[in-house]
Amino acid sequence: MRVYRSEVLVIGGGIAGITTALDLLDSGKSVVLLDRDEESVFGGLARESFGGMFFVDSPEQRRQGIRDSTDLALRDWHSFAEFGSDDTWPKAWAEAYVQRSTSDVHRWVRRYGVRFLPLINWVERGEFRPGNSVPRFHVVWGTGKRLAERLIAALREHANADRLTIHFQHRVDRLLMRDGGVDGASGVDENNQTPFEACAERVVVAAGGINGDLERVRQSWHRDWNMPPAQLLNGSHRFADGRLHDAVTTVGGTLTHMDKMWNYAAGVHHPRPRKPHHGLSLVPPRSALWLNWRGERMGPQPLVSGFDTRRLVTDICAQQKQYSWQIMNLRIALKELAVSGAEFNPSIRDRKPFAFLRDILFGNRWLVNEMLSHCLDFVTAVTLPELVEKMNALQGDQAVQLTAVEDAVRHYDSTIVRGPSLMNDEQLRRIGALRQYRGDRLRLCKFQPIRDAKALPLIAVREFITSRKSLGGIQTDLQSRVLAAAGQPIDGLYAVGEAAGFGGGGMHGLRALEGTFLGGCILSGRAAAAAISGKFNS
Ligand SMILES: Cc1cc2nc3c(=O)[nH]c(=O)nc-3n(C[C@H](O)[C@H](O)[C@H](O)COP(=O)(O)OP(=O)(O)OC[C@H]3O[C@@H](n4cnc5c(N)ncnc54)[C@H](O)[C@@H]3O)c2cc1C
Incomplete structure (x- = not known):
């Protein structure tokens, strides 16, 4: 059995895992990042994405003469989401995203050399209920591929890069528990079928959604959508199969809104x-x-x-x-x-x-x-x-x-x-x-x-x-800590990105205003890193 040790274990090398690792390196933490896929496609779905990002009152909007505000954006978000009365964490994440998308996501990606097209797209305007009142879909010049590449380059060139170890073709199957908290994970190196254990003080699940498994998508099909179609196509990640969602429930974590996609x-x-x-x-x-x-x-x-x-x-x-x-x-x-x-x-x-x-x-x-x-x-x-x-x-x-x-x-x-x-x-x-x-x-x-x-x-x-994005997922609080059924955080365990329904186990509710996925991955990854580094600021 191979054993890896670090202060933090990040499971999944998509945009959410990369962001988490990057901010953790800034804080000097030692990180092991495991990804099931091959190194040539490091970056997960973000690498394939168009790179549209939802920002509120951004410099590009101002330059285009578009007047936007967090109040207006939150109103649009609630209209589209149709949150239920007990959606405490999804609502809190929606508000956090609207408040912080420009300060904590837009400015952060610009730091790494990411730039946007000057003309903003206007998507999801709403039909029977209001959607985006103004254009907010900012397209990365270079698409999501550039976004992923810039952040990967920042990881590799980081001053603390010697504190990061990345292993590809490593499939994580289980989370390890000790004294009521999570302190690692185990799985198999699929390159040579060698089992491994990765031990860490904190574990961050960043393994994406469930929409790459069409059988699981069918089982979770929303009742508004009749029966699942006889033929569904797969527009998600081939490893977005919910394996880590199951591992999280095994250690007491909660999944919510899994029928929302x-x-x-x-x-x-x-x-x-x-x-x-x-x-x-x-x-x-x-x-x-x-x-x-x-x-x-x-x-x-x-x-x-x-x-x-x-x-x-x-x-x-x-x-x-x-x-x-x-x-x-x-x-x-x-x-x-x-x-x-x-x-x-x-x-x-x-x-x-x-x-x-x-x-x-x-x-x-x-x-x-x-x-x-x-x-x-x-x-x-x-x-x-x-x-x-x-x-x-x-x-x-x-x-x-x-x-x-x-x-x-x-x-x-x-x-x-x-x-x-x-x-x-x-x-x-x-x-x-x-x-x-x-x-x-x-x-x-x-x-x-x-x-x-x-x-x-x-x-x-x-x-x-x-099939594309999982809007529901692992329930988390604003520090991206995984919550158990009674609402208390599970010691040592965090979830970010699509795995966490982009924050809170479903920050979009029923519908997305679009471009909120990449941004949600970045914000939730940054929240986890801040909490782990003791820098969380509510
Ligand atoms: C074609 C396309 C266009 C898109 N366009 C946009 C857009 O314009 N704007 C927008 O906001 N969003 C867009 N998206 C969605 C967005 O790209 C994703 O929601 C986001 O990148 C998900 O990031 P993630 O890190 O949470 O998960 P992923 O990118 O799915 O990464 C998860 C990683 O975990 C790994 N993994 C999975 N299971 C295991 C396991 N058991 N053990 C170890 N590793 C594992 C996977 O190999 C993968 O690398 C688009 C998506 C696609 C496919």
């Missing part, structure tokens, strides 16, 4: 999958028509992204078959199609300003070609009958009705032809409103009909629900 409605199969059911989450084009599995337009309230992601998932899951189609044309795809994450945003990821501007001005040809050529969920045709034939061939049945698709397209296109003053259609009203904001206008066609000879070919995309 941030899943996406427009998932497609990854063209080059790296795990079973590997899914990509499209940023669904707003000028596309969103149809159900039979080819009928979803409604009566049409599905338009950017307002309430959870509503999109709920409506699709309420259908008899829980997948959907979007129909558009090449012009719409070039202007509006995007994929969430670093991998399919190379101009931002690789910090190429000219390529970035070219994509905005002339359309993202590379992405559209990539999807049309390699993603199995895309089909194209010049006419609607041919398109519907290909949709049915792809699905292997005759479910899509040509009459339904033709009716939806004819009605939508003819509404556009009537002109802006007579456009009585909720999707077009939304497009009109979205185009008032510069950040959206740049990526949104101006009332584009679907059947337009100058915009062909037609494109249909089959979309599945994609």
